[in-house]
Amino acid sequence: MRATPRYTRFALLTILGLGMLAARADDDPFHRLRRLEGTWLAVDDKGRVTGQVASVFRVTANGHTVQEIMFPGTANEMVNMYYRDVDHVLVTHYCAGGNQPTMRVVPTPDPDVLQLEFDDITNMVTIDDEHMHEGSIRWLGEDRLKTEWRSFRSGRLFSTATFEMVRQQ
Numbered sequence: 801m802r803a804t805p806r807y808t809r810f811a812l813l814t815i816l817g818l819g820m821l822a823a824r825a826d827d828d829p830f831h832r833l834r835r836l837e838g839t840w841l842a843v844d845d846k847g848r849v850t851g852q853v854a855s856v857f858r859v860t861a862n863g864h865t866v867q868e869i870m871f872p873g874t875a876n877e878m879v880n881m882y883y884r885d886v887d888h889v890l891v892t893h894y895c896a897g898g899n900q901p902t903m904r905v906v907p908t909p910d911p912d913v914l915q916l917e918f919d920d921i922t923n924m925v926t927i928d929d930e931h932m933h934e935g936s937i938r939w940l941g942e943d944r945l946k947t948e949w950r951s952f953r954s955g956r957l958f959s960t961a962t963f964e965m966v967r968q969q
Contacts, residue, residue, distance in 0.1 A: 829889045829905045829914050832939070833866045833882045834859050840945060840965040847964075854965040855947075891916060893932050899924040901932050912939040928954045943967035 842854040856869045861883075868880040879894040882905065889905035900923055903916040916935040924931055933952035940946055946964045950957055 827907070827911065829907055830866075830882070830884055832914070833857075833889070833905075833937075834863070836866065836868075836945070839968040841968050843944075843964040843966060849966050853968075854963055890919065895932055897930065897932075899929070899931050903932075903934065913937070930958055933957075940964070943969075 836857040837859050838857060839853055840855045840857070842850045842852040844850050853872055854870065856872055858867045858869075859865070860867050864883060866882040868882070870876075870878045870880065876896050878896050880891050881894070882889060882891045884890075890902055891905060892900055892902045894900055899921055901921040902919045904919045906915040906917050908915055914937045916937070918933045921927075921931055930951055930953040932949055935947065935949040938946045938948075944964070944966050946962065948960060948962045950960050952958055
């Protein structure tokens with residue numbers, strides 16, 4: 801049996817290593833968020849796609865930030881900025897309510913779900929004031945998404961807003 805030439809072994813190890821990196825990139829929350837780039841249309845309660853733009857995702861800052869504009873052009877327009885903080889992914893939610901909660905993006909056992917957990921907030925007098933406190937992002941397919949945003953008041957769940965959307969083709 802012939803010995804495998806050194807360059808062949810190196811090439812095989814390189815290919816295997818790149819494959820492992822690619823697999824890890826697909827599991828990386830920030831990489832998943834980057835792939836949301838595009839315009840997303842709202843889905844009504846009967847599952848039909850509407851003409852209303854629910855969110856627009858855009859990769860910016862040389863690929864280091866994902867900007868989401870919710871309900872663009874309306875009185876309820878809000879902005880979410882997703883970004884890395886060393887080994888974590890954070891999102892700052894610029895709310896129509898005037899405060900800016902920051903939440904940590906946390907993977908879950910379900911690879912299609914990311915949890916948003918409260919981390920900090922600015923422009924709020926007391927923690928008892930109403931604010932967006934947590935949420936989730938669920939992939940229902942490559943071009944279908946469901947987000948849930950939970951606001952708190954006086955330390956308790958106050959309301960939940962759920963949005964299902966599909967990527968505009």
